[in-house]
Amino acid sequence: MAKQPTVDTVQAELIQLTKENTKEHSALENKVDNLQEQIKENKSFFTERLDRLDNRIWTIVILTLGSLLASVLSIALKM
Secondary structure: OOOOOOHHHHHHHHHHHHHHHHHHHHHHHHHHHHHHHHHHHHHHHHHHHHHHHHHHHHHHHHHHHHHHHHHHHHHHHHO
């Protein structure tokens, strides 16, 4: 027949489980904090990249429109 746990053994197991839980919780908190920091860094990196890409696109659009306008004016002035 199985031996009944005593109050002392149950309390010792509870203390041990609490210590393990605290260690695991602390480790998880550190990992979550690390992930949050990496997410912020990645967000700022990609935001900067998108801003630069947006600026390049607008530059190309303006240059294209300028070329089109110059071509149209050139044709119009020759008539």
